Amino acid sequence: MLRKLTSLPSGRVAKWVVLAFWVVLLVPAVMLAGKLGDVEENDSSAWLPSNAESTKVVERVEKFGLADTVPAIVVYDRADGVTDADMAKATADAKAFQNIQNVVGDPQGPVKSQDGKAVQTVVQVQKDKSGWDGLGKVVDAMTDVGEKNTDGLGFHVTGPAGQASDSIKAFSGGGSLTTITALVVVVILLLTYRSPWLPLVSLVTVGGALITSEAVIYLLAKHADLVVNAQTSFTLTVLVFGAATDYALLLISRYREELRRHEDRHEAMAEALHRSSPAIIASAATVAISLMLLMLATLNSTQGLGPACAVGVLVGLLAMVTLMPALLVICGRWVFWPVKPAYGSKASAKEGIWTKVGTAVSGKPRLVWIGTALALGVMCLGMFNLKADGLANKDQFTNKPQTAVGEEIQAEHFPAGSGDPIYVVTKAASAQQVSTALADVRGIAGVSPPIVEGEDAILLGELEDNPSSDAAMRTVEQARDTVHRIDGADAQVGGNAAVIRDTQEAAARDSRVIIPIVLVVVFLILAALLRAVVAPLLLMGTVVLSFGAALGVSSLVFEHVFGFAGEEASFPLLSFVFLVALGIDYNIFLVTRVREIAPLQGTRPAALKGLSATGSVITSAGLVLAGTFAAMASLPLVFAAELGFAVAFGVLLDTLVVRSVLVTALTLDVGRWMWWPSNLFRQQEPSGPVAVEPERETARA
CATH class of the missing domain: 3.30.70.920 (Lrp/AsnC effector binding domain/regulation of amino acid metabolism (RAM) domain)
Known part of the structure; x- marks a missing residue:
C-alpha cells in the first residue's frame, strides 16, 4: 500500500496532475500568506494564559479605560541643565502630541528632574487592531515632533510604546531573513551537488511549502483562535527552509542512487520514494508531534508557536513527497548536470571521509563512545551558567536602539x-x-x-x-x-x-511539564519505527546529552563572547524541543538505513555501511539546518540570536559528533542487542573483522 502511495507523484501522468494541483493551491495561498501579519498578537499581555493574575487585571481595568492604552515616556536631557526654552519646547510638544492619532488623554508633564538635567512627559497611546504597527506609527509621529528645533537638547521616546516601536524595526527584517535563509540553502546545495538546477528545484518547492504554511496558519489564527506573533513568523521561515530542505536532500540522494539502477526515471523515483519515505515521514512526524506538544504550554505565545511550526513541517513534508518528486521526474536526469547519474554507472568507489571515520571508530568502539560521552558531559556543565529568567527591555536587542x-x-x-x-x-x-x-x-x-x-x-x-x-x-x-x-x-x-x-512563571512551568512528555513521546515514536526498545533508549540518551552540551556551550558563549545579559524564560524549552526533535531526525536517517542493511549483513557491518551511505547527505542536511537557524542572527534581537546559535551549534554537534561517532560506536559495541526484543535481535552477527564496503555495493533489503 505504501509503495503504491509513494509512487503516485512519479507517475507518467500523475506528475503533471501533482504539479497542476500545487499551482492551483498556491494562487489563493499567496494572497492569504500576505495577511499573516494582520493576525499577529504582539502585545506581551496577549501571550499570557487567561488564569494569570496580570491577565485578570487587564480584564478588570477595561471599565477604567486603561486596558487598551500603552504609555510612551518622552525624555529630554541636556548635560549642562535644562533651560527655560527647553521647558517651553517640552510643553509645546506635549500639546502637539495630543493631535496625533491614537494619543488619548492629557499628557503627564512635562516634569523636570531634581538634578535639573532632564525632563519627562508621559503620553498614553491607544492600542488599535494594527497592534505594534499602530504603536510604531504613533512613536514615529511623536519623534517627528520632538526632534524639531532641539538645539542640542536630547530627545528619546521610551517606555512600552518605545519598546514596541523598536521591536517593529527589529522584526521588519523578516524579508531579509527569508533572503539570507534562501541563499544559505542555495550555497550549501550547490556545494553538495555541484549542479545549478537542483538548488532551484529545491528552492521552488520549499518556497511553495512556506507560502502554503503561512496561508494555513493565517486561517487558523483568523478562525480557530491560534495565537501567532512576529516570533512565530521568523521561526516558521527558518524551520520550513531547514527541515524541508533536509527531506529534499535525503530524497535526492536516494533518487540519484536509483537512477543508476533503473533506466526509467519514473521507476527510479518510485523506488527512491519507497525507500526514503519511511525515514522522511518518521522524521517529520517526530518533529511535528514534538512541536504539537507545545500546545500543553500555559504561555500563549509558546502554545501558538507549536501548532504553527508543526503545520510548517507537515506542509514541508507534503511538498517534498509530492511536488519535489514530480518536478525532478519532469526535469529528467539533466537536472543533475554536469554530473548526471547514468543508468548502469557505478558510484565512486573512492573511500570517503565517513568511511574513514567508521573504520577509525570500529577499532575500539567502547573506548570511543565512553570518551565522547564524557566530553559531551563536560560541555553540559556550562548549563549551570544559564540565566533564563528573562531579559530587561534594554537587553533585548543586539544593538542599542x-x-x-x-x-x-x-x-x-x-x-x-x-x-x-x-x-x-x-x-x-x-x-x-x-x-x-x-x-x-x-x-x-x-x-x-x-x-x-x-x-x-x-x-x-x-x-x-x-x-x-x-x-x-x-x-x-x-x-x-x-x-x-x-x-x-x-x-x-x-x-x-x-x-x-507572570511570563517567567508560566515559562518555567511549561518547561517542567512539557520536556518530560516530549521525551516519552519521541521514545514511543522511535520504538514503533525501529520495533525495538534498546535502540530508542540509546538514541534518546545521545540526543539529550547533545542538547545539554549545546546548551552548556551556548550559555558560556552568550555571556563571554557575545556579552548578552541572559536568556528569555522560554529559551530552554524551545531550544530543547527544536534540538531534540531535529536531532532525532539525523539518528532516524542513519539508523533506518542500518536496520535496512542489518538483516542481510548483520548489525555491526550495517552500522559502518549505514554511516558510509548516509554520511554525506546527513552532513549536508545538518549544514543546511544549522545555516538556516544561524540566519536568525540577522535580526537584531537577542532571543533570535541565542535561539539561532544554540540550535545551529547543537545541530552541527549532533551531525558531526553524536550521530557519526557516538551512535556508530554504540551500535558497534551493542551489536544485535540494539534491536531487542524484535526478531532482528535474534540474528547472529557474522564472524570475522568488521569492514566497510564501498557505498556503491550497499545492499537493498
Whole structure:
C-alpha cells in the first residue's frame, strides 16, 4: 500500500496532475500568506494564559479605560541643565502630541528632574487592531515632533510604546531573513551537488511549502483562535527552509542512487520514494508531534508557536513527497548536470571521509563512545551558567536602539519605573486600606489616589526600579503578597512588570511539564519505527546529552563572547524541543538505513555501511539546518540570536559528533542487542573483522 502511495507523484501522468494541483493551491495561498501579519498578537499581555493574575487585571481595568492604552515616556536631557526654552519646547510638544492619532488623554508633564538635567512627559497611546504597527506609527509621529528645533537638547521616546516601536524595526527584517535563509540553502546545495538546477528545484518547492504554511496558519489564527506573533513568523521561515530542505536532500540522494539502477526515471523515483519515505515521514512526524506538544504550554505565545511550526513541517513534508518528486521526474536526469547519474554507472568507489571515520571508530568502539560521552558531559556543565529568567527591555536587542538609550537617561534622572506603574485593582470599599499597605512595600516610590468605577477601584503604584528588572519582579511579588492578605479586598496586581513576572512563571512551568512528555513521546515514536526498545533508549540518551552540551556551550558563549545579559524564560524549552526533535531526525536517517542493511549483513557491518551511505547527505542536511537557524542572527534581537546559535551549534554537534561517532560506536559495541526484543535481535552477527564496503555495493533489503 505504501509503495503504491509513494509512487503516485512519479507517475507518467500523475506528475503533471501533482504539479497542476500545487499551482492551483498556491494562487489563493499567496494572497492569504500576505495577511499573516494582520493576525499577529504582539502585545506581551496577549501571550499570557487567561488564569494569570496580570491577565485578570487587564480584564478588570477595561471599565477604567486603561486596558487598551500603552504609555510612551518622552525624555529630554541636556548635560549642562535644562533651560527655560527647553521647558517651553517640552510643553509645546506635549500639546502637539495630543493631535496625533491614537494619543488619548492629557499628557503627564512635562516634569523636570531634581538634578535639573532632564525632563519627562508621559503620553498614553491607544492600542488599535494594527497592534505594534499602530504603536510604531504613533512613536514615529511623536519623534517627528520632538526632534524639531532641539538645539542640542536630547530627545528619546521610551517606555512600552518605545519598546514596541523598536521591536517593529527589529522584526521588519523578516524579508531579509527569508533572503539570507534562501541563499544559505542555495550555497550549501550547490556545494553538495555541484549542479545549478537542483538548488532551484529545491528552492521552488520549499518556497511553495512556506507560502502554503503561512496561508494555513493565517486561517487558523483568523478562525480557530491560534495565537501567532512576529516570533512565530521568523521561526516558521527558518524551520520550513531547514527541515524541508533536509527531506529534499535525503530524497535526492536516494533518487540519484536509483537512477543508476533503473533506466526509467519514473521507476527510479518510485523506488527512491519507497525507500526514503519511511525515514522522511518518521522524521517529520517526530518533529511535528514534538512541536504539537507545545500546545500543553500555559504561555500563549509558546502554545501558538507549536501548532504553527508543526503545520510548517507537515506542509514541508507534503511538498517534498509530492511536488519535489514530480518536478525532478519532469526535469529528467539533466537536472543533475554536469554530473548526471547514468543508468548502469557505478558510484565512486573512492573511500570517503565517513568511511574513514567508521573504520577509525570500529577499532575500539567502547573506548570511543565512553570518551565522547564524557566530553559531551563536560560541555553540559556550562548549563549551570544559564540565566533564563528573562531579559530587561534594554537587553533585548543586539544593538542599542533609541528606546534603550532613553531608558538609561530616564533611570539616571528619574525613578526608573516612573510612567510605567503597576496596577492594583481592588474593591472600592478596601481602596484606602490597600493604598496604605501598597505604599509600605519596598520598591514602591508612590501610590496614586484611587480611581473608583462601580464596585472596583484602581491604584497606580510607581516603581523605583525599571519595570523589567529583577528588582521590579521582587516588588511585584511583595506587592501581591501584601494586598492578597487584606480580607475582602479581592486585590490583584497587574501592569507591565506583573506581565513579565507572570511570563517567567508560566515559562518555567511549561518547561517542567512539557520536556518530560516530549521525551516519552519521541521514545514511543522511535520504538514503533525501529520495533525495538534498546535502540530508542540509546538514541534518546545521545540526543539529550547533545542538547545539554549545546546548551552548556551556548550559555558560556552568550555571556563571554557575545556579552548578552541572559536568556528569555522560554529559551530552554524551545531550544530543547527544536534540538531534540531535529536531532532525532539525523539518528532516524542513519539508523533506518542500518536496520535496512542489518538483516542481510548483520548489525555491526550495517552500522559502518549505514554511516558510509548516509554520511554525506546527513552532513549536508545538518549544514543546511544549522545555516538556516544561524540566519536568525540577522535580526537584531537577542532571543533570535541565542535561539539561532544554540540550535545551529547543537545541530552541527549532533551531525558531526553524536550521530557519526557516538551512535556508530554504540551500535558497534551493542551489536544485535540494539534491536531487542524484535526478531532482528535474534540474528547472529557474522564472524570475522568488521569492514566497510564501498557505498556503491550497499545492499537493498
